[in-house]
Amino acid sequence: HLIVLTSNEGDKEIFPEDAKDWNQKKIQETLDYWTDSKLRELLDQSLPDSIVNRIDKVSLANIITKAVAKNISKLIYEKIRYRYESKKDIQLVFNDSVFEGFSDAYNPLDRGARNFVRSLENQIDTVLVRYLGRVQRKPNEVVSLEIIQKEGKYSLVAGSASGSFEIPFADLDRVRCSVSAAD
Numbered sequence: 352h353l354i355v356l357t358s359n360e361g362d363k364e365i366f367p368e369d370a371k372d373w374n375q376k377k378i379q380e381t382l383d384y385w386t387d388s389k390l391r392e393l394l395d396q397s398l399p400d401s402i403v404n405r406i407d408k409v410s411l412a413n414i415i416t417k418a419v420a421k422n423i424s425k426l427i428y429e430k431i432r433y434r435y436e437s438k439k440d441i442q443l444v445f446n447d448s449v450f451e452g453f454s455d456a457y458n459p460l461d462r463g464a465r466n467f468v469r470s471l472e473n474q475i476d477t478v479l480v481r482y483l484g485r486v487q488r489k490p491n492e493v494v495s496l497e498i499i500q501k502e503g504k505y506s507l508v509a510g511s512a513s514g515s516f517e518i519p520f521a522d523l524d525r526v527r528c529s530v531s532a533a534d
Contacts, residue, residue: 428445439483494509506518
């Protein structure tokens with residue numbers, strides 16, 4: 352049997368706040384420094400011995416840099432785009448500002464990649480659901496998503512020739528869609 356256990360425990364001890372801006376050489380130096388025994392010492396500080404003693408191999412995953420976060424954003428976009436285009440007759444277009452904005456806002460030391468993916472999906476779904484609920488649109492209409500900045504505050508905007516809907520990022524953190532409009 353093979354059991355893979357993942358944890359973000361200890362990330363802040365391993366990677367400093369500026370790690371998402373590191374180049375590959377700096378990341379590799381850090382990965383090389385944190386040997387199996389050093390990682391086990393870190394685990395000993397945060398997990399009970401009964402769990403640590405059952406772990407055969409410990410390895411450190413690569414940090415998610417801004418470039419990787421941007422690529423994750425693009426993959427999630429493709430998944431969302433396909434879902435909406437196939438079920439709602441919408442052609443989605445994402446402005447590059449969306450990828451840049453989400454990758455800039457992403458903190459790799461704050462709950463890891465799964466949280467980033469969930470947050471990205473929820474925020475994009477939230478603005479699209481609200482757009483679909485408030486804007487009368489034509490079939491196969493092109494809907495664009497972009498991030499705009501007004502007076503130092505950022506918003507995610509869905510818009511088309513029929514209208515637009517904007518949600519400030521501060522509100523996106525509180526709003527969650529439990530069901531996608533594309534489902």
